[in-house]
Amino acid sequence: MAKTQKTNKKTPKKARKKPQKRKNQMPKFNLYWIYGIIAFFMISMLFTNEIGSLSVETNEQTLIYDYIKNKDVEKIEIIQNKNIARIFIKEESLSEHRHEAVRKPLFGDGINRGPHYFLKIGTSQEFRDRLDEAQENFRFTKNEWAQIFYNNEQSIWDSFWAWMPFIFLIFIWLFFMKRMSGGGAGGGPGSQIFNIGKSQAQLYDKESEVKTTFNDVAGLEGAKEEVQEIVNFLKNPEKYTKLGGKIPRGALLVGPPGTGKTLLAKAVAGEAQVPFFSLSGSDFVEMFVGVGASRVRDLFKKAKDKAPAIIFIDEIDAIGRARGKNQMTGSNDERENTLNQLLTEMDGFGTNDHVIVVAATNRADILDRALVRAGRFDRQIYVDLPELNERKEIFEVHLKPLKIDKELDLNFLAKQTPGFSGADIANMCNEAALIAARNDKKFVEKQDFLDAVDRIIGGLEKKNKIISKNEREVIAFHEAGHATVSWMLEHAAPLVKVTIVPRGKSLGAAWYLPEERQITTKEQMMDEMCAALGGRAAEQIIFGKVSTGALSDLEKVTRQATAMVTVYGLSDKIGNISYYDSSGQNSGFNKPYSEQTARTIDEEVKELTEVAYQKALKVLEKNKNSLTKLAQELLNKEVIFKEDLETIFGKRQWDKDEKVTLNPSNIDKKIEIKEQALNNEEKPV
Secondary structure, X not given: OHHHHHHHHHHHHHHHHHHHHHHHOOOOOOOHHHHHHHHHHHHHHHHOOOOOOOOEEOOHHHHHHHHHOOOOEEEEEEEOOOOEEEEEEOHHHHHOHHHHHHOOOOOOOOOOOOOOEEEEOOOHHHHHHHHHHHHHHOOOOHHHOOEEEEEOOOOHHHHHHHHHHXXXXXXXXXXXXXXXXXXHXXXXXXXXXXXOOOOOOEEEOOOOOOOOOHHHOOOOHHHHHHXXXXXXXXXXXXXXHOOOOOOOOEEEEEOOOOOOHHHHHHHHHHHOOOOEEEEEHHHHOOOOOOHHHHHHHHHHHHHHHOOOEEEEEEOOHHHHXXXXXXXXXXXXXXXXXXXXXXXXXXHHOOHHHOEEEEEEEOOHHHEOHHHHOOOOOOEEEEOOOOOHHHHHHHHHHHOOOOOEOOOOOHHHHHHOOOOOOHHHHHHHHHHHHHHHHHOOOOOEOHHHHHHHHHHHHHOOEOOOOOOOHHHHHHHHHHHHHHHHHHHHOOOXXXXXXXXXXXXXXXXXXXXXXXXXXXXXXXXXXXXXXXXHOHHHHHHHHHHOOOOHHHHHHHHHHHHHHHHHHHOOOOEOOOEOOOOOOOOXXXXXXXXXXXXXXXXXXXXXXXXXXXXXXXXXXXXXXXXXXXXXXXHHHHHHHOEXXXXXXXXXXXXXXXXXXXXXXXXXXXXXXXXXXXXXXXXXXXXXX
């Protein structure tokens, strides 16, 4: 009994809570409301006179000689705007057999009140005249004549289509009102009409799930240390401020595309236990005047309210471009206003606000000088292309989800991908997995990765490309010329593979393994130009004529020779002068040198190219027999490797098993090697 009373007491308590919960919940707009309105209009049509009553179509002869002649018609309603006549039958006449079809209504019981019949007429006056004539012929008295009324009406569909624009406008208004309020969790950044001046930054905090950490960022050790220190600034600011230090206001991540700048910022969002505002530079740019500056103000206001916090602006060059560049039009004014507001905000808040701005760009040379000065972006962190050991670490990260062969050597993969960025390595691993799956393999093997490199660098293999026998022979000697010259020159990149299989736009290709060096000498650049011109030189020696197949080689050589003269100061006639503008301030319409200097530059570029070409001819003339053997090997196998070249030419005397590292114990040894090279009068070609 006690248990029953306890239960009865709980029941009213629960009942009181439910109405309270419903009372606090506001009804939300739903698209199904529109469907309900349309359904309501369609159902309401069933209760109109047009459909709700049972009305049967008849003709004029039946009306006159069956219904009017028998005095069944009570009245006739003529709808003038539709040219329709509706006939109402007397209640006492509905019991007749001829009116059995219209006796009962469409819904329910009782008697159909009409209209019972309808017919289409011409003009209302002609129809009235025929009815009057028929009733006179029947010799009806005036009281026996059927009453005739005139009317104009609109159907429910006419009313519906008349109100349709207003209904549509109401729907649009409700839709945008929902979007203006933020749209709940699914409202996108560009959906808030009245909040257009608000910041579009996405907030990541402790409750957000950002799984990327510094462990997921391979390589970039120096950049990670700098960024990690910024995170520590915000986590434990007293550690740095107690000695009088100030928290840096901004850090700029600079580097080529695909090197991991945005990934590093994601790791900051995952590691930092502080609010992290992320947005792109293009989010500030809008067609309305003043929106960009307003969004900058709102962004920093939100960051200050949640301080300590981090603001990350990706691709900051969208708003940080140097001011005063495009004065021909007014299109740059709004971007400049946004940049001015950003400069003010970054230099306006105090150091105690604990708000740090992190930005990323691959075009630091076009940024405004006021933006990158100390006090705004105090630190510029250069995120360079990964080196050998860093590429190995990146491979370790991207190979984790793949089923790879146990014998796969990561050092080999790292050596085969010089100049690859982190994004390129990720793409290579994915391509290798796709190639292995295409060949029904259970594991991703070494050859799959090599094929992936060929696919990424050379393009898709064209197996159905039609090449004549003569063209194929020219291509073979062309590629053999590249391989021979690069094998015989000291500073040329060592060869890895040569192929005459068409890929992409190329009819053949040679893969080299360039030495990873920080500086390049004139001799090294000349040897690289010789190797690039080796294909055309081989055509000249073997066939006595050249073809258009050396287009990409000539483009590369011309660009390199021009850089030697105008950028690096490696020309004797031009001297130690560089016309390269790293700041990007000089306009491209004006040359920084005279016409006479331009003529000298052209002559020097031509001379350097000719010297490299003559040197390539000498190398190939000296090794003509080996060149022919290599070309025949290419025609037979289509693809040859370094081992095949060693069989024909012997070991490359310039290859070293180990690189001498720079430390105090081997400085003397390097000096001795350099002196021997200088004293050696006869250098191999």
